[in-house]
Amino acid sequence: MRLKELRIEKGITHKQLSDDIGVPVRTISRWEKGETDMILKNAIKLAKYFGVTLDEFVGSEQLLSIK
Template identity: 45%
Template sequence: MRLKELRKQKNITQLKLAMDLNMNQNTISRYENGEREAGYRELILIADYFHVSLDYLLERSDDPTFYSEQT
């Protein structure tokens, strides 16, 4: 997951990200270190927070573009 990369690009600490997402800082650390995998709800929260696609967050694409269908 590109979480650490995205967080550092925005100059955000693990603690700030955790507080903004209503998570524990230790959880963010474990996601970044590969010690724990985020569930789909957490993945969506993180992708929305950084305005990137889930595929980009999960390193399935190099295109960070977030696509949203709006009517």
């Protein structure tokens, strides 16, 4: 997942992203560290937020590894 990369590229802080999408800062941090899985609804919301496709957000290599 490209969350951290996209967030940094856009110059967005954890707090700003938290406020914008309505998710706790700690959850965003856990997503970026791979400590917590993200539900599809949030992945779609974040892809739209960053203006990328879901495939671009998740990364095609991760989609290929889903069984």
